[in-house]
Amino acid sequence: MRIFLVMPRKSKKTSKEKFEETNGRSISLKELAAHLGLSPTSLSIVLNDAPTANSIPQETKDRIFEAAAKFNYRPNYFARSLRAQRSFTFGLLVPELSDGYSAMVLNGVESVLSTEGFFYLTASHLHREDLLEHHPQMLIERQVEGIIAVDTPIRFNPTLPIVNVSGHDKIEGVTNIILNHDSAAKLGIEHLCKLGHRKIAFIKGQDFSSDTEIRWQTIMQAAIEKGIEIDDDLIVQLEGENPSPETGYAATQKLLARKKKFTALFAFNDISAIGAIRALCEADCRVPEDVSVLGFDDTYAAAFHNPALTTIKQPLFEMGSLAAKTLLQKLAEPNRHFAQTLTVEPKLVVRRSTARFSRK
Amino acid sequence: MRIFLVMPRKSKKTSKEKFEETNGRSISLKELAAHLGLSPTSLSIVLNDAPTANSIPQETKDRIFEAAAKFNYRPNYFARSLRAQRSFTFGLLVPELSDGYSAMVLNGVESVLSTEGFFYLTASHLHREDLLEHHPQMLIERQVEGIIAVDTPIRFNPTLPIVNVSGHDKIEGVTNIILNHDSAAKLGIEHLCKLGHRKIAFIKGQDFSSDTEIRWQTIMQAAIEKGIEIDDDLIVQLEGENPSPETGYAATQKLLARKKKFTALFAFNDISAIGAIRALCEADCRVPEDVSVLGFDDTYAAAFHNPALTTIKQPLFEMGSLAAKTLLQKLAEPNRHFAQTLTVEPKLVVRRSTARFSRK
DNA sequence: TCGTTTTACTAAATCGTTTTACCAAATAAA
DNA sequence: TTTATTTGGTAAAACGATTTAGTAAAACGA
Numbered sequence: 176m177r178i179f180l181v182m183p184r185k186s187k188k189t190s191k192e193k194f195e196e197t198n199g200r201s202i203s204l205k206e207l208a209a210h211l212g213l214s215p216t217s218l219s220i221v222l223n224d225a226p227t228a229n230s231i232p233q234e235t236k237d238r239i240f241e242a243a244a245k246f247n248y249r250p251n252y253f254a255r256s257l258r259a260q261r262s263f264t265f266g267l268l269v270p271e272l273s274d275g276y277s278a279m280v281l282n283g284v285e286s287v288l289s290t291e292g293f294f295y296l297t298a299s300h301l302h303r304e305d306l307l308e309h310h311p312q313m314l315i316e317r318q319v320e321g322i323i324a325v326d327t328p329i330r331f332n333p334t335l336p337i338v339n340v341s342g343h344d345k346i347e348g349v350t351n352i353i354l355n356h357d358s359a360a361k362l363g364i365e366h367l368c369k370l371g372h373r374k375i376a377f378i379k380g381q382d383f384s385s386d387t388e389i390r391w392q393t394i395m396q397a398a399i400e401k402g403i404e405i406d407d408d409l410i411v412q413l414e415g416e417n418p419s420p421e422t423g424y425a426a427t428q429k430l431l432a433r434k435k436k437f438t439a440l441f442a443f444n445d446i447s448a449i450g451a452i453r454a455l456c457e458a459d460c461r462v463p464e465d466v467s468v469l470g471f472d473d474t475y476a477a478a479f480h481n482p483a484l485t486t487i488k489q490p491l492f493e494m495g496s497l498a499a500k501t502l503l504q505k506l507a508e509p510n511r512h513f514a515q516t517l518t519v520e521p522k523l524v525v526r527r528s529t530a531r532f533s534r535k
Numbered sequence: 536m537r538i539f540l541v542m543p544r545k546s547k548k549t550s551k552e553k554f555e556e557t558n559g560r561s562i563s564l565k566e567l568a569a570h571l572g573l574s575p576t577s578l579s580i581v582l583n584d585a586p587t588a589n590s591i592p593q594e595t596k597d598r599i600f601e602a603a604a605k606f607n608y609r610p611n612y613f614a615r616s617l618r619a620q621r622s623f624t625f626g627l628l629v630p631e632l633s634d635g636y637s638a639m640v641l642n643g644v645e646s647v648l649s650t651e652g653f654f655y656l657t658a659s660h661l662h663r664e665d666l667l668e669h670h671p672q673m674l675i676e677r678q679v680e681g682i683i684a685v686d687t688p689i690r691f692n693p694t695l696p697i698v699n700v701s702g703h704d705k706i707e708g709v710t711n712i713i714l715n716h717d718s719a720a721k722l723g724i725e726h727l728c729k730l731g732h733r734k735i736a737f738i739k740g741q742d743f744s745s746d747t748e749i750r751w752q753t754i755m756q757a758a759i760e761k762g763i764e765i766d767d768d769l770i771v772q773l774e775g776e777n778p779s780p781e782t783g784y785a786a787t788q789k790l791l792a793r794k795k796k797f798t799a800l801f802a803f804n805d806i807s808a809i810g811a812i813r814a815l816c817e818a819d820c821r822v823p824e825d826v827s828v829l830g831f832d833d834t835y836a837a838a839f840h841n842p843a844l845t846t847i848k849q850p851l852f853e854m855g856s857l858a859a860k861t862l863l864q865k866l867a868e869p870n871r872h873f874a875q876t877l878t879v880e881p882k883l884v885v886r887r888s889t890a891r892f893s894r895k
Numbered sequence: 896t897c898g899t900t901t902t903a904c905t906a907a908a909t910c911g912t913t914t915t916a917c918c919a920a921a922t923a924a925a
Numbered sequence: 926t927t928t929a930t931t932t933g934g935t936a937a938a939a940c941g942a943t944t945t946a947g948t949a950a951a952a953c954g955a
Contacts, residue, residue: 215911217935219912230934250913251617251678252678253613254910254940257912258914258940262613275835282659285632289658294677295656296624296654296655316612318611318612419839449839456841475633475634475778480809480841563942564941565942575943576907576944577903577905579944580904580944585943585944587904590903591903591904592902595903595904610942610943611942613942615942615943617910619910
C-alpha cells in the first residue's frame, strides 16, 4: 500500500475556495465515485497506485485525479487506519516538557516525523509510578505504532517497537539511544584536571533519572584514571521532581554546609549547575574565580547564563531525530534485528563558568 | 454515548498476565461475544451503558463485565472513532517547543486533557508561512476535534472549535486567551518608575509574535500615563526566529551602539532579557547597578538567572489548562456562544535585576 | 382470554476505506 | 478458429465498533 501524503495539486485554488466547493463537508470516496460514474474500488486503486492500476487507462486515471483535486478529496483517516491497521502515529513518553531537555529531543523527533506523514501523541509521566504504567497503556489503546521514551523507565510489556532515549535497561525489542558516557565523563574530568582542579565536588542526579547511575560510574572511573580522589563529603544528590534549578540550589546548599573545601563542581546537568551557581553566589563564592562549575546537556539556558556555562553537550536534537528514524526503520523492517544501543558522542563546550585554579 | 475510560477492575492481575491470557492479541467485541454466547450488540449496549441497557438483567451484565475484564477487552479506537465520528484528540499548534513558553502552556493543556481521555497531536510551525497553512490541514485530516494554537496566527479556515492562547485576531469561532496587557504594562512601567527610572529602553518582540503589537501599545500608553517619554533611539526590536537569548543579545548590542543613555531596559520576554544582560555585561554595564532589566513571562529561566530576573509573570500553565477546558466545553455545547476573549491576570515578580536608580 | 407492555435479546446497516475475487470484452497467440 | 491473455473495470467482504429496527417470549392488565 502506498500512502499518498500529498495530493497532486493542479489547481491553484485556495483552501477556502475548495472548502466552498465541497460545501464545507469533506467528500467521501463513494460520493466521488458516484460523481464520476465509477466504482469506489477503481478510485481507490488509482489514487493509491495499487498494482492493479496498470490496467486502468491513463485517461481514466486523469479523470480521477482531477476530480479528487477539484473536490479536495482526502481519505478518511479512521477508515483507512481501521482497514490497514495502521495509525501513522507514535507515542512519546517524557517526564515533563518544560525542562528544556525533553523539548529539544521532541524537536528532533518532529523534524523527522513531519516529513513522513507521522504524528505523535505526548504523555508526561512526571516520574509517577502510576502514570508510568497507565500512559503506555493508553497510548497502545490509541494504536500508536511505536513508542519513543525519553529519560523514562519501561514499566510495561513492550509489545510494539520502542526506542528509549537515554534508556539503559537492556530489554528485548527496545533500542536505547545513549550518549557515550565514558567520553563525556573523561571530557569533563580532564577539562577540570587541566585547569588544575583536584578537589572536585559532584552533584549526582535523582534516582529516577535514567542517566544518574551510568554518569556517576563513568565519572568515578574517569576520576580514578586521572588520579583524582573522590571525597564522599563532596558528593550530593538532587532530590525531588522540580524541573527548575531549585533542586541544584538545595543540593549545593547542603554541600556548602559541610564546610569541606572544593575548587570545582561537576553538576548533573545545566539546570542543577545554574541552581548551584546561585547557592555559591549567596555563599560569597565567585564562579569561576573561587569555584569552577561544569554543567551537562547544553540546553538553551547554558550559553547565556551568567557566567556562561561550560558544559558537556549532548546532541539532543540528533538523539530525537535518530530515535524517530530508528523507530520508522523498525516498522519498515519488522524482522530485522536492531542493535540494542545506538551511541552518540558528547562534546565539551568551554565557556566562562570554569577557570584555572589558582591558590590564594 | 458514554465513553468508558476505565474498565471495572475486579481482578488484580498484572498487565503481563492478562497479556498472556489473550495470547498477545487484543480481543474484539465479536470474539468476546462469541465466547459468551451473546451478540456483539448486547455487549456494546452493556459496556457503554446505553439507554437500552435497563432491559438487560444484572446477571447478564455481570457476566459481560467479568469477561471484558478477564480478557482485558478494549474497544478498538479506530472502529469506535469511525463510527462515532470522534477522535478524542486535539491538535496543538506551537511555534517551537523548546522556548520554555509553549512547553509551560502544553503542561497546562495536558493536565486537563489527561483526565478526560483526550490526547493531543503537536505541530511546530517555526513561524514558517507554509507550515502555518499546512499543519492545520494535516491536523484536520487527522480528525482532531479542536485546535489549540499557542502564539500562532490563524491562517486557515476555522471549521472546527479553536482556542488561541495569546491570539489577538478576532475571528468568528476562535476564542482568544490573553493576558491583561494593560495591567501588565502598568505593573512594569510603574515598577520602574517607582525605582526612579525615567530613561527607559525597550525591546519589542519580533513581528511574528502575537503579543508584540498589543504589548507595545499598552506599554506606550502606560508610559504616557506616567509621564515617561519614550525615545525612539531607545527602542530596538528582536529579529530572527532563534528561540534562544541570542536575539535579545543582538538587539541590545544594537541599542548600546547608539550610545544613548538609559537606566532601565524593559525586555519583550525573559529570554531576550537574559540576552540583554549578557550584552550589558560585556559593555561593562552592571545589572542592576547601572541598568535595571525587566523581563516578561516568568519562565523557569527567570528565577535562577544571575541576577535573578524581575519579570511580569504570565500564568502560562493556567492559560494552557483554561484553553483545554474551554475547548472541551465548546465541544460539549456546540450551540452555546463563547466569549471571544478570556483574560488572565499578570503579576509582578520582583527579583534582583531591577534596582533603584541612583545618580552617580 | 386477549391485547398490550416489558424483558431479553439479535440481525443488519452503518461509518469510509482497501482488498480480494470476480467478470465481460477485446486482443493476442496457437 | 480456438484458447489464453490483457484490458477495464465491479461486487462484495473486511476492518471493529455502534445503532436502528426489529423479534420472540414472558408478564401484565382488563
